[in-house]
Amino acid sequence: MALKSTNPTKTKSWQLLQHHFEAIKDIHITEYFNQNPNRANDLTLKWEDFYVDFSKHRITKETLDLLLQLANEVDLKDAISKYYNGDVINETEGRAVLHTALRAPESAKIMVDGVNVIPEIYQVKNKIKAFTNQVVNGQLKGFTGKPFTDVVNIGIGGSDLGPAMVVEALSFYKNHLKTHFVSNVDGDHVNEVIKNLNPETTLFVVVSKTFTTQETLSNANTIRQWFLKSGKQSDVAKHFVAVSTNIEKVKEFGIDESNIFPMWNWVGGRFSLWSAVGLTISLAVGYDHFDGLLSGANKMDEHFKTQAFDKNLPVITALLSVWYNNFFNAESEAVIAYSQYLNQFATYLQQGIMESNGKSVDRSGIPINYQTGTIIWGEPGTNSQHAFFQLIHQGTKLIPAEFIGFAKSLHGNKDHQDKLMSNFLAQTEALMTGKSKNDVIDEGSSKHLVPFKVFEGNKPTTTILIDKLTPESLGKLIALYEHKIFVQGVIWNIFSYDQFGVELGKQLANTILSEINDSSVVNNHDTSTSNLLKHYKNLT
Numbered sequence: 001m002a003l004k005s006t007n008p009t010k011t012k013s014w015q016l017l018q019h020h021f022e023a024i025k026d027i028h029i030t031e032y033f034n035q036n037p038n039r040a041n042d043l044t045l046k047w048e049d050f051y052v053d054f055s056k057h058r059i060t061k062e063t064l065d066l067l068l069q070l071a072n073e074v075d076l077k078d079a080i081s082k083y084y085n086g087d088v089i090n091e092t093e094g095r096a097v098l099h100t101a102l103r104a105p106e107s108a109k110i111m112v113d114g115v116n117v118i119p120e121i122y123q124v125k126n127k128i129k130a131f132t133n134q135v136v137n138g139q140l141k142g143f144t145g146k147p148f149t150d151v152v153n154i155g156i157g158g159s160d161l162g163p164a165m166v167v168e169a170l171s172f173y174k175n176h177l178k179t180h181f182v183s184n185v186d187g188d189h190v191n192e193v194i195k196n197l198n199p200e201t202t203l204f205v206v207v208s209k210t211f212t213t214q215e216t217l218s219n220a221n222t223i224r225q226w227f228l229k230s231g232k233q234s235d236v237a238k239h240f241v242a243v244s245t246n247i248e249k250v251k252e253f254g255i256d257e258s259n260i261f262p263m264w265n266w267v268g269g270r271f272s273l274w275s276a277v278g279l280t281i282s283l284a285v286g287y288d289h290f291d292g293l294l295s296g297a298n299k300m301d302e303h304f305k306t307q308a309f310d311k312n313l314p315v316i317t318a319l320l321s322v323w324y325n326n327f328f329n330a331e332s333e334a335v336i337a338y339s340q341y342l343n344q345f346a347t348y349l350q351q352g353i354m355e356s357n358g359k360s361v362d363r364s365g366i367p368i369n370y371q372t373g374t375i376i377w378g379e380p381g382t383n384s385q386h387a388f389f390q391l392i393h394q395g396t397k398l399i400p401a402e403f404i405g406f407a408k409s410l411h412g413n414k415d416h417q418d419k420l421m422s423n424f425l426a427q428t429e430a431l432m433t434g435k436s437k438n439d440v441i442d443e444g445s446s447k448h449l450v451p452f453k454v455f456e457g458n459k460p461t462t463t464i465l466i467d468k469l470t471p472e473s474l475g476k477l478i479a480l481y482e483h484k485i486f487v488q489g490v491i492w493n494i495f496s497y498d499q500f501g502v503e504l505g506k507q508l509a510n511t512i513l514s515e516i517n518d519s520s521v522v523n524n525h526d527t528s529t530s531n532l533l534k535h536y537k538n539l540t
């Protein structure tokens with residue numbers, strides 16, 4: 001069944017939130033702490049190895065109650081059950097949205113078109129496991145009989161960002177295989193990657209759900225040509241495997257059917273790292289760690305599905321984001337992970353969040369007059385403190401931020417870890433408390449510098465403190481954001497699982513590509529584009 005369609009701005013809670021916003025918008029968070037000594041405890045959720053503190057937000061109990069009422073008025077409960085049950089909630093593409101099924105236990109039963117998909121999922125998981133073990137153990141060999149040393153993931157968007165982010169995040173757990181990622185159609189990318197590789201010992205994983213993506217096919221073709229300078233056509237089967245739903249196209253490309261790892265239409269590209277799209281993850285860290293990632297995500301799935309909304313991490317994080325986006329008019333959100341391992345986390349989330357919720361038409365096809373998808377950005381702490389934090393602290397924009405930290409370091413260097421975590425804790429405190437004029441004067445600042453040194457504070461943050469970065473905790477964290485995206489899409493009454501917005505650019509690029517290769521003068525674009533095309537053709 002389809003998701004219900006409710007204009008959130010027409011709900012009672014939305015109107016009440018608007019009045020409430022006017023009443024509390026200027027109150028400083030520190031005042032709430034002065035009023036309620038239990039605020040930190042009241043607004044902290046502890047779940048498994050997650051300690052999530054929402055107290056440094058511009059909210060009161062009433063704010064939360066009204067946001068929860070909003071979730072109820074749009075019938076989030078009903079939406080969640082349709083999401084998990086495999087209803088066709090990706091209506092515009094006529095598909096279910098079932099990345100949760102990929103991490104469900106083998107005993108689960110999840111029906112798509114009258115068929116339980118769990119047995120097929122486990123068949124593919126077993127194939128991933130067996131293949132991973134053979135590559136990692138050196139049992140599977142390249143065309144000259146040598147074991148593999150390198151793995152290259154060829155894909156883009158969801159077929160690249162998830163695996164690339166997770167492989168880096170789990171570097172501590174990596175085995176001897178060196179992993180590389182080729183995504184951009186910029187030939188410099190593929191050439192930089194292959195220049196140091198030995199074709200005899202390199203395995204290529206071509207990942208494309210559709211197997212029609214220009215970037216991926218171009219890169220795969222270039223790599224195959226490079227490979228064929230050393231190996232024979234019949235050796236391709238030993239070195240190229242593919243992950244796709246489009247078995248025919250993969251075979252056309254020349255990849256052996258036995259080397260195809262299938263996926264399904266009900267897995268969206270940006271939510272696909274749990275499927276065979278995660279093959280490179282499995283190869284990099286071993287199948288057991290890959291499975292740990294999945295089981296962490298499954299724990300978050302259960303939490304999201306069963307926990308009351310007021311204690312539900314994805315629900316609360318999503319509602320807070322709606323609060324700032326739609327009432328404070330905050331346009332962006334920062335995600336700051338205090339872990340160098342999570343270097344690519346914000347980049348990964350950009351696709352998940354912005355491709356999903358960057359929509360301006362509601363579920364009835366009507367243009368909407370309220371804000372939807374937030375702009376997401378971030379870099380790891382402490383590097384980001386020395387880059388863009390100035391603007392968060394003293395700029396004119398309100399930027400809610402999520403701080404993610406891990407209490408135990410993986411390498412066990414206490415000195416570094418204590419310094420890292422002292423920054424993690426200090427920044428959210430500074431963002432909230434700021435520095436008053438009196439404090440600046442007391443510090444002995446010269447009078448004319450006082451206005452420049454005052455920090456208003458009152459900058460909202462969520463702190464997500466996790467015991468340790470493990471495959472399992474990472475799985476929970478990623479799933480938390482996946483469900484946050486879902487909740488926001490339900491509230492904003494949009495379809496979160498299509499991405500028609502990226503299609504127009506692809507179509508025009510194909511037209512322009514044929515015009516670049518055509519010697520006649522092209523004048524059928526706007527004059528700016530035609531001039532640029534002419535200039536490019538003159539130069540090349």
Ligand code: F6P
Nearest residue numbers: 156157158159208209210213269
């Ligand atoms: O950027 C659009 C998009 O369709 C993404 O949603 C997807 O992750 C990416 O392209 C790659 O698609 P494919 O896996 O089919 O090559």
